[in-house]
Amino acid sequence: MTCRVHTATRAIAILLALAPMPIGATSSPLAAEPLPLQPVANQRLTDDLGRDDRIPSDRAALLLAIDRSLGYLDTPASVAAYQDYPVPGITRARVRRSLVRFRQLVQQTSSPEELQAAVRREFVFYRAAGSDGQGTVAFTGYYEPVFAASRTRTADYRYPLYRRPADFEQWQSPHPARADLEGRHGTGAGSPLAGSELAWLRDRLEAFLVHVQGSATLRFPDGSSTSITYHGKTDRPYASIGKELVADGHLTRDELSLPAVLAHFRSRPADLSRYLPRNESFVFFQEAPAASPLGTLSVPVTADRSIATDKSLMPPGALALIHTQIPDFDATGALMTPTVSRYVLDQDTGSAIRGAGRVDIFLGRGTAAGARAGEIDWTGELYYLIVSE
Known part of the structure; x- marks a missing residue:
């Protein structure tokens, strides 16, 4: 269950309260005690967790985000990043197997409910400790603005x-x-x-x-x-x-x-x-040159499918599941803020994203994305999905 909190969106965080966290900025290493992630027994998961109702409309975007993480996990940088990862059971090889298997399930299942059931059978859920040690995570949103510009200085562009x-x-x-x-x-x-x-x-x-x-x-x-x-x-x-x-x-x-x-x-x-x-x-x-901005893994981030976390604590490129309120527009253009489950890839970070209780969701490019990002101001939960041994 999520609740309204007095945190800020990425833009609000920078202008109002927090330290800057631009796309591609790196966070300072933090101590990883206690462990930032702990496995959770399936019987302790809520019934709606993992039912991602967005997949039928953007299955291709999710598959693209998975492929980008798989590309990262084949790089020497990923080998170095996972060399001393502190959470038992989470290794680069296992994270990669998890993505390969999840990709197959996304293609093979015909409904959000069928995918949810398959994931619960085959994956271990690791819950983030959150800011309080009880799993409470603050969610914010960020986007890529679009502005008029000039290659040269003029009277109008100064x-x-x-x-x-x-x-x-x-x-x-x-x-x-x-x-x-x-x-x-x-x-x-x-x-x-x-x-x-x-x-x-x-x-x-x-x-x-x-x-x-x-x-x-x-x-x-x-x-x-x-x-x-x-x-x-x-x-x-x-x-x-x-x-x-x-x-x-x-x-x-x-x-x-x-x-x-x-x-x-x-x-x-x-x-x-x-x-x-x-x-x-x-x-x-x-x-x-990328169609989307690059995250800190040097792969493009994908709207609604990429998140930023503290990479000194969370597994880079890994499959994650967020449970919080994410704004969207209905058929009339009205902004709704439903509580949802969303499968995402951990592909970015920022200097204000610190600890196990902060997640920033990339919502895309332009005015509409900015309007959605400006609404994200809630707590929720963050899980990482690792395929069973």
Whole structure:
């Protein structure tokens, strides 16, 4: 059973409360005691757990996400990632066998109920310890925004996004602050990054939101487009601009929300130069040929089928099952928030995704995905499915 909590979506988390967690950002290693995952006897599982009613409509997307994880599990990086994985019974080889078998079942079964029954017969459910040791997991959502951009600076497109400098590894610590890199007003005036501009946006707040999400699709005036993804960040500390607005009395804690923060800056654009530099952390980007943004496993993430977790605790690329509320639109365009079971692949992480009680769900690209991501604010449960020996 899920319940409403005062956590935040990815965008809200960055703007309001938490540390940045762009796609591709890595989390710091954390102690794995007690074990983050424990096997659960089938008789202790609720009747609806594992009945994924979305599969008939997006079976192909689920199979694609599985294939992407299988591709990752064949890489040397996956061998290294699983070398010292702490949970008994979960190995790279067994995770891979689990994906192969689950893929067969997705293709062979004809209904969500039939797949659920087969999974319960053949798989062991490992439940995440959660934030309280009792399995309570906080769920948030993230997406890839789509913004108008230009390859060159113009009178309309004045706010740059930057490539990672070639000499970035040689930068002395502490790195320059945000204001030093993009200028006090975000236009790059006097920036040491001059010449590393990847693209320019026409809205400063949109440029900041790309830093928040860690990826974006950019559409150019000639009709062409490209995807950009996270490619590193500075070592400067993060500061929440939402908290700064509350501290200065512009919003109360109860009023704090992403729409409220955006509305403040839309009505008082001069405040961007006052508040955005307070977040000294700065993100670099690279162009990505993939149709979807890349997760930390260097495979594209799949809408509604990829999640981000703390990879110092959770098995990378593995098959997982989430049980929480996930928003979607009905036939009339109204937003619903049903509690669902959803089979997903663990393919991403972020610097604010820490511990066994946090999951971020990738919901796709564009405005509709952003609207859905903005609604995810609940707790639930996270399981990993490992084929029986």
